[in-house]
Amino acid sequence: MSDNPEISSGNGRSIVIIGNGIAGVTCARHIRKRDSEAQITLISGETEHFFSRTALMYLYMGHMKYENIKPYEDFFWGKNRLQLVHDWVTAIDVEQKTLQLQQHDPVSYDILILATGSVPNKFGWPGRDLKGVTGLYSYQDLEAMEASTVSCQRAVVVGGGLIGIEMAEMLQSREIPVTFLVREENFWGNVLPKEEAQLVNRHVLEHHIDLKLVHELKEILDDGTGKVGGVITSEGEQIDCQFVGLAVGVSPNISLLKDTLIEKNRGILVDEYFATNIPDIYAIGDCAEFKTPVLNRRSIEQTWYTGRMHGETLAYSLTREPVPYHPAAWFNSAKFLDIEYQTYGIVPAQWGEELQSLYWEHPNGKICFRAVFEAETNVLIGANAFGLRLRHDFFDNAFRKGSTIEEVLDNLDKADFNGEFFDKSYQQDIVRTYNEQFDASLQVKKKKRGLFSFLRS
Secondary structure (H helix, E strand, O other), X not given: OOOXXXXXXXXXXXXXXXXXXXXXXXHHHHHHHHOOOOEEEEXXXXXXXXXXXXXXXXXXXXXXXXXXXXXXXXXXXXXXXXXXXXXXXXXXXXXXXEEEEOOOOXXXXXXXXXXXXXXXXXXXXXXXXXXXXXXOOOHHHHHHHHHHOOOOOOEEEEOOOHHHHHHHHHHHOOOOOXXXXXXXOOOOOOOOOHHHHHXXXXXXXXXXXXXXXOOOEEEEEXXXXXXXXXXXXXXXXXXXXXXXXXXXXXXXXXXXXXXOOOOEOOOEEEOOOXXXXXXXXXXXXXXXXXXXXXXXXXXXXXXXXXXXXXXXXXXXXXXXXXOOOOOOOOEEEEEEXXXXXXXXXXXXXXXXXXXXEEEEEOOOOOOEEEEEEXXXXXXXXXXXXXXXOEOHHHXXXXXXXXXXXXXXXXXXXXXXXXXXXOOOOHHHXXXXXXXXXXXXXXXXXXXXXXXXXXXXX
């Protein structure tokens, strides 16, 4: 696709979207807002209606019912003339512009949007296809987990990341003992700096989860009936269990494209307009891989908010004028059991002499703040917060302006997004730590209500 592609308004076009997750549904909604004539079809074999994938864990834990995690009422789709097809696509004919479906008649398209999402990684472990082994991505994964843990005496979760901590919390909600196998020296050690990773280590152990660091899965054992009976670790230890949760990441779901000419690598290769190498075919969401990633962002973006941005950006290009995908600085948020986590910009797990890092941790060991900045210019490039709520727009503006670490710390009270305020000001503590670590003399004016003062020391 050229740098400035020609995309017609295309009244009456048949636009087919494979996948009804956040990327596909957002794209469909925003196309309909600007194009009242287009025939829009969403095809998904996972579920008939769009649901909030991040809320799957709350179904298992009994906090919600399925109807609670559907953002739109069932009548929404007909009212907005968005046709839903609950079926699996089995083949794509890019020359004839048709899709083969498992149960329905073939579907033709003028424009095809691939929003097929991700699939959990399974690698090559023996026993990975036994009953009782599942990841946590699709609604089918949740159903499999539900069925496999009815009489579960112990579960093993493999992989130290966000999905793994969710699965452990889900299992604990049903009082199922959990062993956590993490191959790194610390939890999520390939993403988090050492201090943050060790903070999470402690928190996991405090919740009575059997955390085994520097342990890998070697084999999943059959109980003799085709179900999970246990695992063997890289240390030669056998752990009897009835469920194995695979939380070793996800990969773009591109199996549908194996017999097509659509270019792919780890994901479906797209340019900055989400266009593939085949005219009128686009890819968005977890399955898309940018040929040239946006500066300081990943080539594959697998978060809820990026899927939403992908869908909205492509919809605008298809109905108004072509716009490239140029998002602001990276951010993400999650929970590690009881501790909230936010990250902004670039915070590598390790860094060289070109970067400097400020790290402050509260004496209670559950709250911390890190800022990473350029050694030569002191310009902030990233920040982590655990147990604190900080404003996204504060850091977005800081990155855009090229603010230095001292400018950020001097105004850190403006980032405060905590609900209650007491006397203690953690901003003062963070600045004091900065002065000690870098032999500085930054002074912060006292304010009536301090930053991060929702807890007393």
